[in-house]
Amino acid sequence: MNAKPYDIAVFGATSFVGKLLCQSLASQPGASGLKWALAGRSREKLEAFRGSLGLEAGGLPLLIADAADDRSLSALCAQARVVISTVGPYALYGEPLIKACTESGTDYCDLTGEVQWIRRMLDRYEPAAKASGARIVHCCGFDSIPSDLGVYFLQKHALERFGRYCTHIKMRVKAMRGGVSGGTIASMLNVVKEASVDPALRRALQNPYLLCPQDRRPATRQDNLMRPQYDAGFDAWLAPFVMASVNTRVVLRSNALLNYAYGEDFRYDEAMLAGAGLKGRLKAYAIAGALGGFFAMAAIAPARQALTRFVLPAPGEGPSPQSQKNGFYDLRFLGTLSDGRTLRAKVTGDADPGYLSTGKMLGQAGLCLAHSSKDGKQGGFWTPAALLGDALLDALQAKAGLSFELADA
DSSP states (O other): OOOOOOEEEEETTTTTHHHHHHHHHSTTTTGGGOOOOEESSSSHHHHHHHHHHTTTTTTEEEEEEOOOOHHOOOOHTTEEEEEEOOOOHHHHHHHHHHHHHHHTTEEEEEEOOHHHHHHHHHHHHHHHHHHHOOEOOOOOOBHHHHHHHHHHHHHHHHHHHSEEEEEEEEEEEEEEEEEOOOHHHHHHHHHHHHTOHHHHHHHTTOOOTTSSOTTOOOOOOOOOOOOOOOETTTTEEEEETTTTTHHHHHHHHHHHHSTTTTTTTOOEEEEEEESSSHHHHHHHHHHHHHHHHHHHHHHHHHHHIIIIISOOOOOOOOOOHHHHHHEEEEEEEEEEESSSSSEEEEEEEEEOTTTTTHHHHHHHHHHHHHHHOTTTTEEEEEEEHHHHHHHHHHHHHHHHSEEEEEEEO
């Protein structure tokens, strides 16, 4: 019998996304039956935020923990079955909590997209997670739940309709409104900073199977769209998608964790739809040029500092509530079977992808972890699709404003 007093502890509850996550949890039907707590390093900030949630005074417990204090993190893990963390960049602040969770058998999820850090955590702590029973689930925000669960959804229907899985799936961003969070940008800049001084890391980041088990990696070549090109399947010009380098690695790890159910020859790629004709082509080149310029500047220390100081949002900053609600995204998936037959799907979200939608998705991932049995799903480092599958798919549609459906085009 589990003696831990809380189902969930939200670590970083007063961060920008942490607040959105907690507001989402507090508004869930049946939330009064959920045993959860707010966690962070500042009692004063936690108390002020708790008051803003509109709950009864003292209704939510406060757990004081600091990412730099191992003892406080161990105490946090001793009190919750699941820890949800919004404290990033994770490459700078995340490892001590991973260590504490894997040693104590505490389930964990976060919204990181820092694949270089995930690889390090896999190498250092997966044996401990398997031994203790801790289930670690990274990438539970906009990167990479819509991609990971979108592929899972499409493959599920391909198996039902055709009796087999698609061997190639393309994801295309049809439309999106909303900003990239300050925390995500800080994480991206940290990845660029690390890679700029580490040739081995630069090579590793180019490996599409970076997150797959190292003793079993397919030789199948993966597409990596780095420049504009025309896609006949969507009758549109394509531009690079900034989150593709994260999402593709997560989807390929899901396939590996599912014992390569989609096949070792499975291919997956992502891009943005820029439109048809000359207008679409020009837009694709404009997007590619802007992305290339950003990453070129980010690789140079003085330019990176200028971007951070004068241009980009800082961690903890974000858009107004109205802007968050006005955001949305529409992702399209095209799956192709080995015999040439195709199946299409779309995934939509009803809020700003980097903030409000991410907060709701992360909250649902934590709830699914808290409510799921560990029977048949041993400890280790998982992906959202490989561990939570149908349960998360249903929760996202019922409670997080996402829609997964088959599409004609």
